[in-house]
Amino acid sequence: MRAYADNDYPSNHKTDWKVIAGLWPYLSEFRGRVGLALVLLVLAKLATVATPVALKYIVDYLDQNRGGELLLWIPVVLVVAYGLLRFGATLFSELRDAVFARVAERAMRRVSLRIFRHLHNRELAFHLDRKTGGLARDIERGTNGISFLLRFTLFNIVPTLLEILMVAGILLVVFNIGYVLAILVAVVVYVLFSIKVTEWRTRFVREANARDNQSNSRAVDSLLNYETVKYFNNEAFEADLYDQDLQDWEQARLKNRLSLAALNTGQALIIGVALIVIMAMAVREVASGEITLGDFTMINAYLIQLFIPLNALGFVYREIRQALVNVERLFGLLGDKPAIEDAPDAAPLRVTSGEVTFEHVHFAYRPDRPILEDVDFRIPAGHTVAVVGASGAGKSTLARLFFRFFDVDAGRITIDGQDIRQVTQDSLRSAIGVVPQDTVLFNDTLYRNLAYGRPDATEAEVYQAARMAHLESFIHSLPDGYETRVGERGLKLSGGEKQRVAIARVILKNPPLLILDEATSSLDSLSEQAILGALKEVSQQRTTLVIAHRLSTIRDADTILVMEGGRIVESGHHNDLLARAGHYARLWEQQHHGGEDGGTEADVTVD
Known part of the structure; x- marks a missing residue:
């Protein structure tokens, strides 16, 4: 498997939707949990949207009764309601995450097992060409990307859009359409800016991933060939090659970081301008007596409440784009049919x-x-x-x-x-039993490597196979005997010892x-x-x-x-x-x- 350059990852929205559609089987397995999580999501947002209303009534009551007779129990009840709404929003969000946790973790488990089986089903030619380090990175990023997409698509984008609609509806009913239009314009400009700039910088994300794969493959390949490196005194040569790959990765990551800074700055500017415009409208109406101080407080609370998740929405969209890149690569691996x-x-x-x-x-x-x-x-x-x-x-x-x-x-x-x-x-x-020319062992005990020929074999059968392969005297000479660990790829054993393990495995398999x-x-x-x-x-x-x-x-x-x-x-x-x-x-x-x-x-x- 080779490292993928930027042009190996064509941006394709059809592919993105195909990737998202590919997540449905992982959701459908737990329809009940997903449904309950969505109900809790709506309850959390209702509590969140109701909180500024309670704050408005607290401020209005205190403002209107300054210097007059103040019934203390009324603001206390309102404050309690305000606190309960705040607590309810957090409680329902945490319950939602707890209910959905099984869905996300099971999805990661399912896809990890699926890719593991798929890779074992691939033909030998694929494994001769692959780069283990890069492949491992792709699998790790892809499985994490699936969890991210499941969580954040459902629990960040959907609730943020739901909250925008709720707030817009309240402002339209309670105040006037000017506030709604100002918020909608700000949201549309923010979203369009985020999408365009994120699409532009996605190539830097892909390039950074490709360079990450390349450097990781180099490191793994070099370490697997540790002895060869030593034989030729090529430690410095390997370090130079690795540093060249790391330099490419550094440059790709730098482009990624700088483009991210540009995106964050633009998003902050849009939010800042929107806040100035809407708050200026509210100040003018408070001064003219059209709205109360409580209304002003409610508008301010809604803006803060709205733009914080909107700002997070920009982050989530960026991360979703990156997760789509990672999952696309993973699904690409799963989509490649074995030649045999x-x-x-x-x-x-x-x-x-x-x-x-x-x-x-x-x-x-x-x-x-x-x-x-x-x-x-x-x-x-x-x-x-x-x-x-x-x-x-x-x-x-x-x-x-x-x-x-x-x-x-x-x-x-x-x-x-x-x-x-x-x-x-x-x-x-x-x-068919095979005794290969080059025997590679698992980094495990001698016993487990021997028993690999037939994992359900009894201890007596494993010992008999070792005797027939003339391994028994060697094993008994080891301090830990059958529990001796053989090292990565069996490097702690000599070639002849590894070959006798291979022969014992075949004896145990009995084909x-x-x-x-x-x-x-x-x-x-x-x-x-x-x-x-x-x-x-x-x-x-x-x-x-x-x-x-x-x-x-x-x-x-x-x-x-x-x-x-x-x-x-x-x-x-x-x-x-x-x-x-x-x-x-x-x-x-x-x-x-x-x-x-x-x-x-x-x-x-x-x-």
């Missing part, structure tokens, strides 16, 4: 004997670079077929196609006659089909012999595809396929292939003379 999906009529895979066939398979990661051409072979049930060849020959691609990380361009792959594209991915992958992709490449000779025995035991009665570099590890395979340039150029048993003095014999000779570990290639590139 189950067929509409996909059925669960039924493994009877476990025969696997590759029928005239063609495949290319890119149209201009074919990887496999007319690959055709069969793995009989319970047999082991090994694939060897130079790096880039297409060996690992066979395993990826078999596991359906990618789909073939032509031909098909079948298991017991069932095209793997016509069965569910879940059932297919449940039937009918196996893929061994350089399963012993990180082991020393003694460990390799021990693991080969375990793998041989595990692969018995299972259909096994072995991707191999060390030819000595696959001498006992039922069939060995030699690949070159994406094609199978030789096949047969070890001794037969040596007797032919062809490609396999040359590879064997190279490894034999160069040492078992010193062949001409290590086969670690992406085929």
Whole structure:
């Protein structure tokens, strides 16, 4: 996933409404709570609007009875009513927030789970291209944006508009249309100014987000490759690159801040001019006796009461625009369909004997670079077929196609006659166990990493899998044993130890089909012999595809396929292939003379 520049985020009001409409499912789940929250919202606004009326009567009573007989209980009752109205406005607002809290938090939970599942359903190519740091930022901002939109759209924009209408109605009935017109003009000018300037500065918000993604991706990528940075003494180089990204972020944030200052200043000017005009009108009418001092106080209270939330409305609109940008990106991720999906009529895979066939398979990661051409072979049930060849020959691609990380361009792959594209991915992958060349572990305990092969396995089964993978003596030598934490990506373990964990996981999973992709490449000779025995035991009665570099590890395979340039150029048993003095014999000779570990290639590139 790349960093997105400003022009990657076209401003589109149709998209904005589509994003807002996409929030409805999260509201519809709690219709009752939303309805109750709206009722409480109206009650809070009624109390808020009634407060200046009580204040008017208090001032008028005190003003009209100065120097005369004053009945103390009347202003006391009015003051109590004023205080209760103030309290009621706050109480109903807090109750509204408490009632709605479950809706917003559940929405964040739902969308977080949805995006998590969606990302796991995306094809391997997406995850090979993504930038983890930027993706994490997008998810974090998007989920927070959904909560913000739900809360503030309902509880800031709607109540502010409701309050404007209520106040305008009271001023029209109690006073004259001049006050209503002045307020409406101020509101319209304020809203139009806020919208226009906010639209102008939205590009700076998008650019700041893009630069934030870029710098965060750089930091995460560098830290994940900590050892590589150290190997080449490139700490300063990495810091310089990170600082360049931070400089871009700083500039984008500066533009954002300056444009925000311009917006705030303009909004304050509009409010200030409106206050001067309306208060001047009220002062003139008080002086002429057209309205009372209490009326003047009520008008002043309404203006303060109205322009404070209106000013907040400007802030909310700015934040809503930013939240829309964030949620748009999140919904964009959710809208991208996985390249590998189950067929509409996909059925669960039924493994009877476990025969696997590759029928005239063609495949290319890119149209201009074919990887496999007319690959055709069969793995009989319970047999082991090994694939060897130079790096880039297409060996690992066979395993990826078999596991359906990618789909073939032509031909098909079948298991017991069932095209793997016509069965569910879940059932297919449940039937296949993989020991990869590069094992990555979770930052958790050894036990949990082992049990990941079958999370519902018993302790006894986990311990047995560890024994079969020749891990038990190593684990018992650790101070914390099975509770030892393995570190980020398993960095606290050696390559061989991680690979034995991978083997133990597959033993625990107990699948009918196996893929061994350089399963012993990180082991020393003694460990390799021990693991080969375990793998041989595990692969018995299972259909096994072995991707191999060390030819000595696959001498006992039922069939060995030699690949070159994406094609199978030789096949047969070890001794037969040596007797032919062809490609396999040359590879064997190279490894034999160069040492078992010193062949001409290590086969670690992406085929």
